[in-house]
Amino acid sequence: xxxxxxxxxxxxxxxxxxxxxxxxxxxxxxxxxxxxxxxxxxxxxxxxxxxxxxxxxxxxxxxxxxxxxxxxxxxxxxxxxxxxxxxxxxxxxxxxxxxxxxxxxxxxxxxxxxxxxxxxxxxxxxxxxxxxxxxxxxxxxxxxxxxxxxxxxxxxxxxxxxxxxxxxxxxxxxxxxxxxxxxxxxxxxxxxxxxxxxxxxxxxxxxxxxxxxxxxxxxxxxxxxxxxxxxxxxxxxxxxxxxxxxxxxx
Amino acid sequence: xxxxxxxxxxxxxxxxxxxxxxxxxxxxxxxxxxxxxxxxxxxxxxxxxxxxxxxxxxxxxxxxxxxxxxxxxxxxxxxxxxxxxxxxxxxxxxxxxxxxxxxxxxxxxxxxxxxxxxxxxxxxxxxxxxxxxxxxxxxxxxxxxxxxxxxxxxxxxxxxxxxxxxxxxxxxxxxxxxxxxxxxxxxxxxxxxxxxxxxxxxxxxxxxxxxxxxxxxxxxxxxxxxxxxxxxxxxxxxxxxxxxxxxxxx
Numbered sequence: 001x002x003x004x005x006x007x008x009x010x011x012x013x014x015x016x017x018x019x020x021x022x023x024x025x026x027x028x029x030x031x032x033x034x035x036x037x038x039x040x041x042x043x044x045x046x047x048x049x050x051x052x053x054x055x056x057x058x059x060x061x062x063x064x065x066x067x068x069x070x071x072x073x074x075x076x077x078x079x080x081x082x083x084x085x086x087x088x089x090x091x092x093x094x095x096x097x098x099x100x101x102x103x104x105x106x107x108x109x110x111x112x113x114x115x116x117x118x119x120x121x122x123x124x125x126x127x128x129x130x131x132x133x134x135x136x137x138x139x140x141x142x143x144x145x146x147x148x149x150x151x152x153x154x155x156x157x158x159x160x161x162x163x164x165x166x167x168x169x170x171x172x173x174x175x176x177x178x179x180x181x182x183x184x185x186x187x188x189x190x191x192x193x194x195x196x197x198x199x200x201x202x203x204x205x206x207x208x209x210x211x212x213x214x215x216x217x218x219x220x221x222x223x224x225x226x227x228x229x230x231x232x233x234x235x236x237x238x239x240x241x242x243x244x245x246x247x248x249x250x
Numbered sequence: 251x252x253x254x255x256x257x258x259x260x261x262x263x264x265x266x267x268x269x270x271x272x273x274x275x276x277x278x279x280x281x282x283x284x285x286x287x288x289x290x291x292x293x294x295x296x297x298x299x300x301x302x303x304x305x306x307x308x309x310x311x312x313x314x315x316x317x318x319x320x321x322x323x324x325x326x327x328x329x330x331x332x333x334x335x336x337x338x339x340x341x342x343x344x345x346x347x348x349x350x351x352x353x354x355x356x357x358x359x360x361x362x363x364x365x366x367x368x369x370x371x372x373x374x375x376x377x378x379x380x381x382x383x384x385x386x387x388x389x390x391x392x393x394x395x396x397x398x399x400x401x402x403x404x405x406x407x408x409x410x411x412x413x414x415x416x417x418x419x420x421x422x423x424x425x426x427x428x429x430x431x432x433x434x435x436x437x438x439x440x441x442x443x444x445x446x447x448x449x450x451x452x453x454x455x456x457x458x459x460x461x462x463x464x465x466x467x468x469x470x471x472x473x474x475x476x477x478x479x480x481x482x483x484x485x486x487x488x489x490x491x492x493x494x495x496x497x498x499x500x
Binding site: 011014015016017018019020021024058082083084085086087089090091092093094096097104105108109110111112113114115118119121122123125126127128129130131132133134135136141142143146149150153154156157158159232234235236237241243244245246247248250 | 343409
């Protein structure tokens with residue numbers, strides 16, 4: 001059997017959100033590679049080798065996966081969410097581009113998954129029901145000035161916004177700054193929601209406004225979604241429903 | 251049994267991309283409601299009523315679903331892709347907001363799905379691997395001037411861009427204009443890809459540059475993705491791989 005590499009998305013946490021395509025790939029794999037908590041989600045079985053590695057070694061992990069594939073193994077690289085959204089797919093293709101020529105002709109495919117922003121949006125209603133943008137707020141791999149620029153332009157464009165990696169212990173000030181910029185550009189009444197650990201056991205959802213939002217409402221397991229100027233909150237028993245209408249009046 | 255309403259995403263076409271959560275909801279439903287081609291994907295069975303309606307009657311369909319739910323039925327509204335991205339979820343919540351007070355306390359949930367842009371991106375590599383924006387290019391429900399404004403600001407922000415509904419027979423000039431704006435703002439060498447009917451039998455993928463792109467490369471079944479300034483094409487046998495690196499140099 002010749003080697004193949006599938007870069008697969010496990011979705012946000014609940015097994016009910018893993019596509020059959022991904023389940024089938026995992027059943028056929030000889031090797032599963034990924035960040036420790038994602039590999040922990042894969043049931044061990046005879047004939048399957050699990051390779052769990054630490055965070056921040058994405059390129060090494062990608063090269064390891066490509067190496068095994070070139071040796072004829074059936075390899076699944078697992079990401080949470082969708083592998084193409086702030087996850088392992090870009091790391092694998094970066095390794096391909098800068099690796100041995102033969103890696104370009106390996107059988108590589110990406111199996112999409114439910115990315116965190118769609119799971120979070122679903123819990124709240126439909127805040128991403130119209131045009132929106134998606135920004136990783138971590139400045140580990142890009143300059144903070146670019147994040148600020150994108151926030152200001154996104155506000156000017158009146159996009160709804162979904163933020164990945166909003167806040168870590170190592171850089172708590174970035175998200176505080178983000179809230180300041182958004183309050184200045186979008187006004188205090190704009191809807192913001194914090195969806196933490198969606199589809200896992202300790203899921204939580206908080207819907208509020210920029211005026212009432214505080215940096216402590218987010219951590220690295222939180223998706224933050226900010227509405228456009230048209231996003232609505234529907235009050236009811238329990239958390240309000242949030243949606244962005246399909247229409248923009250002329 | 252009391253009524254519930256689940257707004258479910260069927261993914262882009264292949265049953266291997268329907269989540270188990272959605273499959274289970276469909277198995278428990280008394281009624282499935284949706285646009286004709288999506289309802290056609292649901293196998294008939296005893297105890298299940300299929301309600302297929304035409305396009306452009308989203309609000310009527312939403313009210314019908316809410317009405318059945320209020321009567322105690324178990325209702326699934328089906329969308330293609332993800333129901334929260336340019337699909338039925340916003341229409342349902344719009345109907346809730348403007349409908350009878352009792353609708354607010356119905357048991358309504360959104361079941362996420364694989365939206366077209368993620369399936370299209372997966373086929374090409376990882377073009378949405380960094381910050382990006384998502385724009386519906388149809389001006390049926392919003393002014394064209396807003397689309398142009400968002401395109402210009404997205405280019406200035408150097409977002410990758412995913413376009414839904416790029417072109418219809420009724421308004422072919424909008425996408426031609428979009429390409430003109432993008433060429434002027436992003437330059438001729440920017441990567442653009444056209445992914446048509448991804449995961450269906452007549453799937454096709456074309457990767458090119460803005461200079462070589464023509465309006466005829468898109469129709470209503472096409473997802474169009476434009477890279478950021480950093481998006482790379484990796485040449486190889488067959489279609490090149492496209493990815494946007496995880497890092498932006500300072």
